[in-house]
Amino acid sequence: MGQIKVTGLSFRYDGSFENLFENVSFTVDTDWRLGFIGRNGKGKTTFLKLLLGLYPYSGTISANTGFSYFPLTFGEDELDLTGWELLAARFPDREPWRVIRELACLGEGEELLQKKLGLNSLGQRAKFELAVLFSKENEFLLIDEPTNHLDAAAREKVKDYLASRSGFILVSHDRDFLDSCVDHILSLNKKNIDVQKGNYSVWWENKQRRDAFAEAENEKHEKQIRSLRDSARRMADWADKSESAKIGVSRSENRDRPANARTYIGSKTKKMQKRAAAAENRIEREIEQKEALLDDVEFVMDLKLSPLEYRKEVLFECADYTFRYAGAEQPALRHLSFDLRRGDRVLLSGANGCGKSTLLKRILLGTGAAPSEPFAFEESGVFRVGSGLTVSYVSQDTSSLRGSVPDFCAAAGIDRSRFCTILYQMGLRRAQFEKDLSEFSDGQKKKALTAASLCASAHLYIWDEPLNFIDIFSREQIENLILKYRPTMIFAEHDKRFEDRIATKIVEM
Numbered sequence: 001m002g003q004i005k006v007t008g009l010s011f012r013y014d015g016s017f018e019n020l021f022e023n024v025s026f027t028v029d030t031d032w033r034l035g036f037i038g039r040n041g042k043g044k045t046t047f048l049k050l051l052l053g054l055y056p057y058s059g060t061i062s063a064n065t066g067f068s069y070f071p072l073t074f075g076e077d078e079l080d081l082t083g084w085e086l087l088a089a090r091f092p093d094r095e096p097w098r099v100i101r102e103l104a105c106l107g108e109g110e111e112l113l114q115k116k117l118g119l120n121s122l123g124q125r126a127k128f129e130l131a132v133l134f135s136k137e138n139e140f141l142l143i144d145e146p147t148n149h150l151d152a153a154a155r156e157k158v159k160d161y162l163a164s165r166s167g168f169i170l171v172s173h174d175r176d177f178l179d180s181c182v183d184h185i186l187s188l189n190k191k192n193i194d195v196q197k198g199n200y201s202v203w204w205e206n207k208q209r210r211d212a213f214a215e216a217e218n219e220k221h222e223k224q225i226r227s228l229r230d231s232a233r234r235m236a237d238w239a240d241k242s243e244s245a246k247i248g249v250s251r252s253e254n255r256d257r258p259a260n261a262r263t264y265i266g267s268k269t270k271k272m273q274k275r276a277a278a279a280e281n282r283i284e285r286e287i288e289q290k291e292a293l294l295d296d297v298e299f300v301m302d303l304k305l306s307p308l309e310y311r312k313e314v315l316f317e318c319a320d321y322t323f324r325y326a327g328a329e330q331p332a333l334r335h336l337s338f339d340l341r342r343g344d345r346v347l348l349s350g351a352n353g354c355g356k357s358t359l360l361k362r363i364l365l366g367t368g369a370a371p372s373e374p375f376a377f378e379e380s381g382v383f384r385v386g387s388g389l390t391v392s393y394v395s396q397d398t399s400s401l402r403g404s405v406p407d408f409c410a411a412a413g414i415d416r417s418r419f420c421t422i423l424y425q426m427g428l429r430r431a432q433f434e435k436d437l438s439e440f441s442d443g444q445k446k447k448a449l450t451a452a453s454l455c456a457s458a459h460l461y462i463w464d465e466p467l468n469f470i471d472i473f474s475r476e477q478i479e480n481l482i483l484k485y486r487p488t489m490i491f492a493e494h495d496k497r498f499e500d501r502i503a504t505k506i507v508e509m
Contacts, residue, residue, distance in 0.1 A: 002030040002064040004051075004140070006193075009059035011043075011050060020046060023059070024193050028186065030065050030140050033162065034169045035178045035200060038188025039427045040443030040471045044171045047188070048142040063140070065167075070143045072129045074117060083113030083128060094135045102131035105164065107157045121352060123154030130158065134165060141168035147177055148468045149396075151352040152494055173443075173472050175200050176496040200472075300473050301425040302480065303454060307487035309342065310459040312386055315488060316340040316363060319382035323355070323362060326376035332358045335381070338507045340460075345482065345502055346490040350509030356492040357396065359509075360464050363490065367391045367460075392458035396465040396492075398445035402438040408448070414455040422451040426474045443469035450478065463491040467498060 009024040020043045028034055038044055050057055051067050078086060087094055100110050106127040112120070113128075120128065126146055133141055143162075147155050155177065162170065163181040172178055178185075178200035185203040187194045196203050317339035324331040332355040340346050348356040362377075364370070366385035401408070409416040420433050426447050432440070437448060446469050453461060467475055479501050482489070493499060499506075 004028050004030060004061070004063040004065070007060045007062075009050070009057060009061065011046070011055065011057040021057075021193075025059075026186075026193055026195050028169075028184070028195060030063070031166045032184045033166050033182045034184045034186050035182035035203075036169050036171045036186045036188070037173070037178070037200070037203075037472060039473060040447065040469065041428065041432070041441045042188050044188055045144055045441075048144060048169065048171070051142060065138055065140045068133045068136070068139045068141050070129055070133055070141060070146060071126070072132075079118030080116055082116055086117060087113070087132070091132055094132055098135035099131050102134050103127065106131060106161050121154075122149050123151065123157075123352065126150060126154065126158060127161075130161065139167070143168050144171045145173070145469065146170070147172060147174050147494070149352070149465070150494065151350070152496070153351055155494060173467070173470060173475060174495055175204075175472060175475070300477055302484075303422060303425055303477050305454055305481055305485040305487060306457040307461070307485055308390055308457050308459045310386060310389065310488070312342075314339055314341055315386045315389060315460055316366075316490070317382065317384050321381035321383050322379065323358065324378045325358075326378060333509075336507075336509075338505075340488070340490055342488055343486060343504070344488055344490075345486075345504045347499055347503035347506045348490065348492045348509055349499075349506050354509040356509055357464050360393075360462050360490065360492065364391060364393055364462055369393065386459075389460055390456075390458045391460045391462055392453040392456040394449050394453045394461075394463040394466045396468060398442065398449060401440070401445050401448060402436060404436060405433050408437055408452075412452050412455075414452055418455050419451050422454055423447060426451065426477060427471065441469070443471055446470050447474060454481075459488060461487050461489045461491075463489065463493070465492055465494070467493055467495050 005027045007025045009021050010019050011021045012019040036044055036047075046055070048069065049055055051061060051063075052069060074086075078090070081089065084096075087096060087099065099113070103109065103112060108124065108127050108131075112124060115124075117125065117128070130143075130146070133139065146158055150158065155174070159177050159180050162168070169186065170178070170182060180199075182199055183197070185196050185198065185200060187196070187203065187207075196206060198206075319337045321333060321336045322331050323333040323336075336359070338346070348359060350356060361375075362383070363385060366383070367389045369391050403411075405420065406416055409419050420430075423433070424430065428444060428447065432444065437445065440448065446466070450466055450470070453463070466478070470478075475495065475498065479498060482502050489502075491502075
């Protein structure tokens with residue numbers, strides 16, 4: 001067992017006015033299964049790249065192990081190679097029998113190595129990469145969001161596999177996934193990085209307890225500050241009145257006044273002024289302590305939504321519905337039957353490639369709000385979409401996001417002030433709004449699409465994998481929002497806890 005020691009780490013990007021990390025220190029063991037969590041854009045991927053030595057930094061990072069990063073990146077020419085060819089060309093230090101052993105643990109056979117990499121599904125590619133990386137000993141793996149775009153079956157395989165391994169940092173926002181396969185949590189907080197033993201649920205329970213204590217202490221400090229300010233104000237008033245009495249009355253005006261009264265009043269005034277100054281100093285100390293208490297408390301603000309109520313009970317229905325893209329040999333959808341009623345939150349469940357996104361785009365097309373890319377198709381069976389439906393759509397693809405926030409809002413026809421407010425409530429700093437959307441992190445881009453959807457009043461919300469890349473705090477926000485406002489929805493998502501809390505109806509594709 002070795003250790004990774006981080007001491008006094010500070011880092012900021014060129015052109016930035018503030019540090020992303022400032023004087024961070026902690027130690028982790030290299031045989032831990034370490035979950036790494038934090039808000040989008042706070043620097044999780046950046047920290048992994050610092051471990052890899054890709055950026056200059058101040059402070060020290062020491063480790064007696066090598067690092068490997070997931071996901072791997074492949075060139076276009078490499079996608080045309082088989083797994084065997086790729087191992088020989090790029091990973092000659094990996095022993096084939098070890099790779100085959102790791103693949104078997106991931107539920108895949110040797111035949112996966114005989115396929116061209118570009119022909120593999122997202123799940124198969126993730127399994128291939130993990131098998132290659134874990135086949136080398138004395139490597140500490142930096143695993144960055146392995147579950148994005150993986151269906152439920154692939155997630156379960158990867159989850160079980162990681163639970164049987166050790167020696168990695170796992171960046172993930174999937175709460176069920178973290179609970180199942182990590183034994184320590186590395187949390188990137190507002191002011192520091194903290195290490196705790198246990199899985200996500202243990203960390204969350206401890207965090208709730210700490211935050212509640214901090215807020216209670218903060219309330220106590222606020223009461224003390226109010227009391228001290230009242231006391232200081234009274235003493236200052238008394239001191240001012242005493243000073244006036246000392247210099248504002250002459251002996252000729254008040255012949256009964258003792259000769260030493262002026263000296264006595266001056267002495268009393270000084271004492272009151274000292275007490276008032278002492279109270280002010282204590283107020284400042286109390287304020288500093290109060291502010292420090294809430295430094296690492298993540299305030300999850302309530303989001304708002306204004307769904308519209310459709311005039312009819314049924315918004316959408318299909319019966320024995322089959323859909324085929326023009327020119328395709330096989331249908332994308334076969335003999336599908338279900339309906340969507342007011343208040344339903346319908347989850348489309350199934351493996352990648354089963355047609356979930358296709359169905360969502362077809363419904364969107366049926367409402368008159370065409371997807372960004374038109375498509376030709378053939379269909380049979382019953383397919384009815386209610387007339388006059390107003391819909392709000394979140395695509396799983398964020399690659400088209402670019403340009404300024406004002407331009408994006410103008411093109412989408414949404415109120416910029418409300419859009420920025422929602423993003424701020426979801427953890428984005430105001431400085432982020434000055435950037436081009438293409439500079440946002442993947443999670444921040446997905447938040448931008450979600451915020452745009454929340455700005456819209458709609459009869460139906462169509463969301464295609466809305467939680468990809470989004471941090472755990474915003475997942476909680478979105479769940480609480482949906483449970484409070486109960487919009488009519490149809491969505492595809494692989495986050496098990498989100499599915500369990502939100503879906504009122506499940507359609508197996």
